[in-house]
Amino acid sequence: MPILKQGDYLIASIQSALSDSEVLELRDDLAERVGQFRARGIVVDVTALDVIDSFAARALRTIGSTAKLRGAETVLVGIQPDVAMAMVQFELDLQPLHTALDLEEGLAVLRRTARGGDDDGP
Amino acid sequence: MNGQKPSLPTPPLETHEIDAELLPKLVAYLRQMSVELREKWVSRISEAQLLGVMSPEEIFSEVKAVYDNYVDALETGSVESLQAYARDLSERIIHRGVETHEVLGIVLLLRDVLARSLFLRYQDDPELLDRILDSYEPAANRIAVTVGVSFVEERERVIREQQAAIRELSTPVLQVRDRLVILPIIGAIDSQRARQLTEQLLNAIQANRAKVVVIDITGVASIDMTVANHLVQTVNAARLMGASAIITGLSSGIAQTLVDLRVDLSTMNTVGDLQGGLEEAERLLGYKVLHSDPAPPDRLA
Amino acid sequence: MDHETCVEIESDADMVAARAAGRALAERLGFSRTDGTLIATAISEVARNILVHAGCGEILLHDVHERDRHGIVVVARDCGPGIQSVELALQDGWGSSGGLGLGLPGARRLMDEFTIESVPGDGTTVTMKKWRARDPLERLRREREQREQVWA
Numbered sequence: 001m002p003i004l005k006q007g008d009y010l011i012a013s014i015q016s017a018l019s020d021s022e023v024l025e026l027r028d029d030l031a032e033r034v035g036q037f038r039a040r041g042i043v044v045d046v047t048a049l050d051v052i053d054s055f056a057a058r059a060l061r062t063i064g065s066t067a068k069l070r071g072a073e074t075v076l077v078g079i080q081p082d083v084a085m086a087m088v089q090f091e092l093d094l095q096p097l098h099t100a101l102d103l104e105e106g107l108a109v110l111r112r113t114a115r116g117g118d119d120d121g122p
Numbered sequence: 123m124n125g126q127k128p129s130l131p132t133p134p135l136e137t138h139e140i141d142a143e144l145l146p147k148l149v150a151y152l153r154q155m156s157v158e159l160r161e162k163w164v165s166r167i168s169e170a171q172l173l174g175v176m177s178p179e180e181i182f183s184e185v186k187a188v189y190d191n192y193v194d195a196l197e198t199g200s201v202e203s204l205q206a207y208a209r210d211l212s213e214r215i216i217h218r219g220v221e222t223h224e225v226l227g228i229v230l231l232l233r234d235v236l237a238r239s240l241f242l243r244y245q246d247d248p249e250l251l252d253r254i255l256d257s258y259e260p261a262a263n264r265i266a267v268t269v270g271v272s273f274v275e276e277r278e279r280v281i282r283e284q285q286a287a288i289r290e291l292s293t294p295v296l297q298v299r300d301r302l303v304i305l306p307i308i309g310a311i312d313s314q315r316a317r318q319l320t321e322q323l324l325n326a327i328q329a330n331r332a333k334v335v336v337i338d339i340t341g342v343a344s345i346d347m348t349v350a351n352h353l354v355q356t357v358n359a360a361r362l363m364g365a366s367a368i369i370t371g372l373s374s375g376i377a378q379t380l381v382d383l384r385v386d387l388s389t390m391n392t393v394g395d396l397q398g399g400l401e402e403a404e405r406l407l408g409y410k411v412l413h414s415d416p417a418p419p420d421r422l423a
Numbered sequence: 424m425d426h427e428t429c430v431e432i433e434s435d436a437d438m439v440a441a442r443a444a445g446r447a448l449a450e451r452l453g454f455s456r457t458d459g460t461l462i463a464t465a466i467s468e469v470a471r472n473i474l475v476h477a478g479c480g481e482i483l484l485h486d487v488h489e490r491d492r493h494g495i496v497v498v499a500r501d502c503g504p505g506i507q508s509v510e511l512a513l514q515d516g517w518g519s520s521g522g523l524g525l526g527l528p529g530a531r532r533l534m535d536e537f538t539i540e541s542v543p544g545d546g547t548t549v550t551m552k553k554w555r556a557r558d559p560l561e562r563l564r565r566e567r568e569q570r571e572q573v574w575a
């Protein structure tokens with residue numbers, strides 16, 4: 001899966017429902033690249049995910065906490081309406097991830113938090 | 123939709139063998155008599171005063187297709203293409219206002235017209251007539267049921283579509299500014315309506331790229347625990363989609379319900395009235411709010 | 424019951440198949456898209472549970488009908504060793520990463536009914552149901568279908 005670099009940020013766009021091993025691969029890839037490129041933030045686009053269960057949520061959170069250890073914030077974007085409802089009803093905790101509507105908004109969140117401004121995070 | 127259809131009792135073996143010869147003859151005869159029998163059918167339809175909403179030309183053109191499909195179904199014993207045709211026909215005539223009793227009526231009239239002509243043709247050989255009717259009757263009845271059921275199912279599908287449209291219309295999510303939508307809720311909310319409102323709201327956030335949603339419940343007298351819980355979940359789901367929610371028009375009764383639910387009201391952004399809610403929304407969106415004359419609500423739409 | 428599907432769970436790919444089957448049945452039963460996602464998510468949790476805990480099992484999906492409502496039933500059976508304490512498993516956060524229990528309490532919150540039966544040495548069965556009230560049109564259709572079946 002392609003991971004793009006845009007300035008100080010990494011953008012990972014999930015293309016389709018991932019198998020468990022693919023999820024773990026993504027997590028490890030991002031962990032490596034955050035260090036490698038000294039990224040300030042990560043955007044993970046989950047538009048294509050029709051289900052986010054506890055396993056996926058845990059992996060995404062790990063991406064977030066690993067990134068944080070290296071000084072980067074992580075934003076999830078593109079959560080589908082029905083998936084959002086399922087996550088809320090499931091009571092999935094997403095700390096320390098931020099969430100935003102789409103890539104544009106996600107980058108805006110990262111810029112805001114990088115500035116140390118109002119954290120409109122989780 | 124349940125794919126099972128009623129299966130007919132299998133006729134005794136001897137008749138079944140004869141059927142194999144008789145049926146093609148019967149079908150050939152009905153095709154041969156097609157023009158005459160269709161005319162007879164049309165006159166019986168107008169005698170019975172059915173299909174009043176359709177013009178003679180329309181009836182004429184549909185009649186041929188129905189007749190041909192009917193005879194095909196007799197021949198093949200298969201009702202699949204008849205079903206497809208019946209649904210298609212139903213879709214066209216339902217909007218014209220044709221009623222169920224009319225559809226059943228005309229199919230039964232066709233059955234009778236064909237049966238009578240078989241009588242006339244084979245009346246000199248009572249035993250043969252008997253066997254012909256043994257073949258014809260169950261098949262004709264099955265056809266009548268198929269057409270009737272297809273019509274009814276199509277009607278139900280139309281009604282369901284209309285219901286969905288009404289539900290959506292009754293609670294429009296309005297985009298009032300760039301990145302700002304309002305969901306004004308009026309009337310009683312039960313669990314089911316609450317779920318449907320949430321779906322509408324979350325879809326609207328996506329469609330309008332809303333950053334702020336104002337949920338106005340001025341028009342809601344009270345909500346039970348389930349709905350209150352659902353409201354909280356909706357606010358949280360909106361946040362996952364990057365939108366902050368402002369609840370306006372909270373009555374003291376509803377506020378009490380939320381307190382009883384131990385909802386941390388500090389996590390919910392509530393404002394007394396819609397006007398105030400819109401101002402708060404604009405503040406969140408970064409608009410400069412001018413405090414001379416508050417804009418009357420209708421200017422925002 | 425009119426519809427029944429059984430999905431063997433032996434690998435990741437089977438989880439995806441089970442979710443898709445759940446969504447399809449939910450749609451056929453007239454559940455909303457959101458409900459379909461809730462059901463698929465719950466199925467994902469129990470399917471993963473089977474894989475993590477036993478390595479193999481099956482998920483059975485079928486419909487259930489009552490006069491004023493109908494619903495979907497998910498039965499997840501594993502061929503594993505069974506669990507010692509069902510109550511413990513249902514506590515949020517019980518079990519280390521990947522252990523039993525992390526997903527099940529969440530799955531329970533997504534469904535209307537949820538039971539676990541486990542016999543040590545004999546495996547665990549999780550049964551979940553989600554209901555949907557029939558609207559008047561669906562009630563009529565159901566009555567008609569039952570009448571038609573009597574004709575045969």
